[in-house]
Amino acid sequence: MSTPLLQTRDVGKSFGSVIALRDVSMLVNSGEVTCVLGDNGAGKSTLIKILSGVHVQDRGEYLVDGAPVRLGGPREALDRGIATVYQDLAMIPLMSVWRNFFLGSEPVTGRPRRLDVARAKDVARRELLDMGIDIRDVDQPVGTLSGGERQSVAIARAVHFGARALILDEPTSALGVKQAGVVLRYIARARDRGLGVVFITHNPHHAFPVGDRFLVLNRGTSLGEFAKADITRDELTSLMAGGAELDQLAHELGRDGPAGAGVTPER
Amino acid sequence: MTSVTADERVAGAGWVRRLLIRPELGSVVGAVAVFAFFSSQSAVFRSAEGVANWLDPASTLGIMAVAIALLMIGGEFDLSAGVLTGTTGLVVVTLATRYGLDVWTAMLAGLVLALAVGFVNGLLVVRTRLPSFIVTLGTFLMLQGLNLGVTKALTGTVQVGGLRRVEGYESARALFAGSVTVGGVDFRVAIFWWLGVTALATWVLMRTRAGNWIFAVGGNEQAARAVGVPAARTKIALFMTTAVAAWLVGSILALRFSSVQANVGIGQEFIYIIAAVIGGCLLTGGYGSAIGASIGAVIFGMADKGIVFAGWDADWFKFFLGGMLLLATLANRLVRRYAEEVRR
Ligand SMILES: Nc1ncnc2c1ncn2[C@@H]1O[C@H](COP(=O)(O)OP(=O)(O)O)[C@@H](O)[C@H]1O
Ligand SMILES: [Mg+2]
Numbered sequence A: 001m002s003t004p005l006l007q008t009r010d011v012g013k014s015f016g017s018v019i020a021l022r023d024v025s026m027l028v029n030s031g032e033v034t035c036v037l038g039d040n041g042a043g044k045s046t047l048i049k050i051l052s053g054v055h056v057q058d059r060g061e062y063l064v065d066g067a068p069v070r071l072g073g074p075r076e077a078l079d080r081g082i083a084t085v086y087q088d089l090a091m092i093p094l095m096s097v098w099r100n101f102f103l104g105s106e107p108v109t110g111r112p113r114r115l116d117v118a119r120a121k122d123v124a125r126r127e128l129l130d131m132g133i134d135i136r137d138v139d140q141p142v143g144t145l146s147g148g149e150r151q152s153v154a155i156a157r158a159v160h161f162g163a164r165a166l167i168l169d170e171p172t173s174a175l176g177v178k179q180a181g182v183v184l185r186y187i188a189r190a191r192d193r194g195l196g197v198v199f200i201t202h203n204p205h206h207a208f209p210v211g212d213r214f215l216v217l218n219r220g221t222s223l224g225e226f227a228k229a230d231i232t233r234d235e236l237t238s239l240m241a242g243g244a245e246l247d248q249l250a251h252e253l254g255r256d257g258p259a260g261a262g263v264t265p266e267r
Numbered sequence B: 001m002t003s004v005t006a007d008e009r010v011a012g013a014g015w016v017r018r019l020l021i022r023p024e025l026g027s028v029v030g031a032v033a034v035f036a037f038f039s040s041q042s043a044v045f046r047s048a049e050g051v052a053n054w055l056d057p058a059s060t061l062g063i064m065a066v067a068i069a070l071l072m073i074g075g076e077f078d079l080s081a082g083v084l085t086g087t088t089g090l091v092v093v094t095l096a097t098r099y100g101l102d103v104w105t106a107m108l109a110g111l112v113l114a115l116a117v118g119f120v121n122g123l124l125v126v127r128t129r130l131p132s133f134i135v136t137l138g139t140f141l142m143l144q145g146l147n148l149g150v151t152k153a154l155t156g157t158v159q160v161g162g163l164r165r166v167e168g169y170e171s172a173r174a175l176f177a178g179s180v181t182v183g184g185v186d187f188r189v190a191i192f193w194w195l196g197v198t199a200l201a202t203w204v205l206m207r208t209r210a211g212n213w214i215f216a217v218g219g220n221e222q223a224a225r226a227v228g229v230p231a232a233r234t235k236i237a238l239f240m241t242t243a244v245a246a247w248l249v250g251s252i253l254a255l256r257f258s259s260v261q262a263n264v265g266i267g268q269e270f271i272y273i274i275a276a277v278i279g280g281c282l283l284t285g286g287y288g289s290a291i292g293a294s295i296g297a298v299i300f301g302m303a304d305k306g307i308v309f310a311g312w313d314a315d316w317f318k319f320f321l322g323g324m325l326l327l328a329t330l331a332n333r334l335v336r337r338y339a340e341e342v343r344r
Helices: A044-051 A074-079 A097-102 A117-130 A147-160 A177-192 A204-210 A233-240 A243-253 B013-020 B025-041 B048-073 B081-098 B103-128 B132-155 B169-176 B189-207 B209-219 B221-226 B231-257 B268-278 B290-309 B316-340
Strands: A006-015 A018-028 A033-037 A059-064 A082-085 A165-169 A196-201 A213-218 A221-227 B179-182 B185-188
Touching (some): A018 A044, A018 A196, A033 A177, A033 A204, A044 A082, A082 A147, A097 A117, A097 B209, A117 A147, A147 A165, A177 A196, A177 A204, A196 A204, A204 A233, B048 B185, B048 B189, B048 B209, B048 B268, B081 B103, B081 B132, B081 B231, B081 B268, B103 B231, B169 B189, B169 B231, B179 B189, B189 B209, B189 B290, B209 B221, B209 B231, B221 B231, B268 B316, B290 B316
Parallel strands (some): A033 A196, A033 A213, A082 A165, A165 A196
Antiparallel strands (some): A006 A018, A006 A059
């Protein structure tokens, strides 16, 4: 078996007295999607902030290409090809699509060095089209795009800048059904291009179709990491909702007797 | 722009939208209205001499407003900018008249001091993460106290003067505080400094990486950091830029009058912010324009002198200011909503 792209071994992180994450192990392979599932406050964001260099773990090991690392910041993660699209801070709404696309890695030309605006616009438009994203006008402010379009631009940006690992923090959670489908399609496309994708969500119905591996978190600890072959959608759903609790809920809500697996949690 | 492939969804509304979301739009409309109004009240106002006359206050205000606009786009305020024009002027005159430096060396010393103040402002803001409004209110009060305290201790009065007799005065004055005759009318050189500063700031904002970073740290600092923008460095550089502008204006005024009052610049900090806001800067950062701030300064210059030309009491100026500010803020809010409206 080849070395995983990213791997954690028993990582933990505390904020003061709050233990946000405890003994979590996971791995991400190139050309695969690893889904991180869990309810609000489960520690999903904390885990991926360790992967993306925002936090350093207090305990355990983080390996990139098989070698243990302690990342000094998001820039260092980016330099290793680990790109992150955050939940709500993926884009700067008042800036145009092309400026957002190249933010932090702007192409320059000439002397004194200035932005290569023509090239930037051209590349942004082309890369977006390549990912199948049809942006009306790369000069429009990102704030005028729909939520799904914005996530998609961020994904295209990461792919363009040579990301090998793409981390997405709840990219579909604020979206309607159709927009979420659009984003899932780009996740699949990034995977097909050979990226290792970490997809955080609390919706098993979003995770299951695209995921190759599933890590389920609950209150900071891992409930297990499963390959797709080893788990069904219903098992994943009930694991996430804490199986017994869900049966209880179904019982409470049902008119006559236990309804069992028919219930799907909202969101 | 040349290679934009036509998309039927852009057609028609595209250019209207482009125009409407230009941050300067409000200030241009305002400037035209104010010019038309005072021109109708006074023939002198619209003459070449009149123009040169109201461009003069617009120029020194404009240099500061442009720097403050950059800072505001970057998401910060600087309340110490006004009083720093006084501090640098006082330092230049004091060093030149009492400590034997020639004017140029004294100006260099003033520049170093200004850079240090800007650096400290910036460092305090990025390190403490306190609102810059509070941090620079602190430096504002400290500088105000120093300006008066040190001046009184040294001279026993509240002004320092006599720069005229110091070596290098004539050459420095020609460059910073002289006049240039264009078509038989004298224009202050400060006007050309102001145009230069506006052009440079616009170029940096629109056409350099630093400009992209300024918009980004003001628009969403966390998102900017996450993609590797050096947010702290960008902000510190902005505070230092504001300080350099204050040094330039302080030097211009010191050379123009050959003396400096210890209370110079106090109260101006809000005028800079107002000019920047009239020019389209959002108080929340991330949006605005250097040209807009300059046009905001022109509106001020016109109102300042126009009220005198029209023979009114100068008290009306304040009323006018407040009205302009409210109108501009309302217009900016509409623009922001338009640009930010999210469709899901
Ligand atoms: N910077 C922080 N400081 C203190 N507590 C934090 C911080 N970040 C996360 N936490 C806490 O850690 C726990 C896990 O949060 P998070 O990783 O954001 O969960 P999720 O993304 O799964 O909703 C929560 O209890 C949260 O309050
Ligand atoms: Mg989260």
